[in-house]
Amino acid sequence: MHHPGNVFVVSAPSGAGKSTLVQRLVRSVPDLIFSISFTTRKPRPGEVDGRDYFYIADDRFDAMVRDGGFVEWVQVYGHRYGTGRDWLNEMLATGQDVLLDIETTGALNLRKAIPEARMIFILPPSADSLEQRLRSRGKDSDEQIAIRMRHARHEMELYPAYDYLVMNDDLELAYRQFESVILATRASRERMAPAAQCILEGF
Ligand code: ADP
Ligand code: 5GP
Numbered sequence: 001m002h003h004p005g006n007v008f009v010v011s012a013p014s015g016a017g018k019s020t021l022v023q024r025l026v027r028s029v030p031d032l033i034f035s036i037s038f039t040t041r042k043p044r045p046g047e048v049d050g051r052d053y054f055y056i057a058d059d060r061f062d063a064m065v066r067d068g069g070f071v072e073w074v075q076v077y078g079h080r081y082g083t084g085r086d087w088l089n090e091m092l093a094t095g096q097d098v099l100l101d102i103e104t105t106g107a108l109n110l111r112k113a114i115p116e117a118r119m120i121f122i123l124p125p126s127a128d129s130l131e132q133r134l135r136s137r138g139k140d141s142d143e144q145i146a147i148r149m150r151h152a153r154h155e156m157e158l159y160p161a162y163d164y165l166v167m168n169d170d171l172e173l174a175y176r177q178f179e180s181v182i183l184a185t186r187a188s189r190e191r192m193a194p195a196a197q198c199i200l201e202g203f
Contacts, residue, residue: 012122013152015134017168035100041079072109121162125169
């Protein structure tokens with residue numbers, strides 16, 4: 001019997017360590033794939049089209065919005081980001097789990113579309129440590145960092161909408177908690193009932 005995969009949503013204020021955690025998860029956990037969003041922003045150094053994002057022009061993004069091509073989309077930091085409907089459905093149909101790295105507004109909209117999605121929020125240990133991580137990452141200008149810190153407060157306020165809150169202080173512990181959420185979801189009764197029934201019928 002064929003089971004469609006689970007949807008996991010992860011959000012965090014920018015700099016909390018979400019990419020660090022997510023990259024390790026998709027390398028280590030089998031049958032877990034990273035959702036590749038569409039964006040109108042330009043690639044950062046080291047980012048690859050079709051791996052980190054699908055980088056598209058504004059007019060193509062407009063056309064996809066018009067055609068209902070996104071499960072959810074938002075405008076943040078002056079750029080637009082969206083989860084492609086066809087892309088997500090194709091991945092789920094393979095039976096693999098999909099991990100979506102999306103910001104809070106989009107996550108809340110996605111939950112309306114996919115109520116069974118499991119939602120994970122990565123907490124920074126403190127506001128100060130978040131700002132330090134943004135600076136040490138060295139990928140954003142001072143002005144960008146100020147914008148991200150203002151937005152971080154707004155994102156933090158939405159933590160009550162999430163199922164799991166993983167604090168990323170000790171990276172190793174945060175990783176183990178995040179991985180546990182995925183493995184425990186796979187073992188949930190809702191997920192495993194069809195397999196259990198099958199086994200039962202063999203008696
Ligand atoms: P995000 O994807 O949430 O914006 P990143 O994964 O890029 O954040 O992490 C931001 C910076 O903080 C990076 O330089 C990363 O190496 C560092 N970092 C991530 N997790 C930790 C941690 N637990 N302790 C200290 N630094 C961390
Ligand atoms: P960045 O520019 O740092 O890659 O991403 C900025 C923010 O956009 C991050 O919080 C990221 O999670 C979010 N984001 C990326 N793709 C999507 C998407 O498809 N939908 C939504 N709602 N947010 C996204």
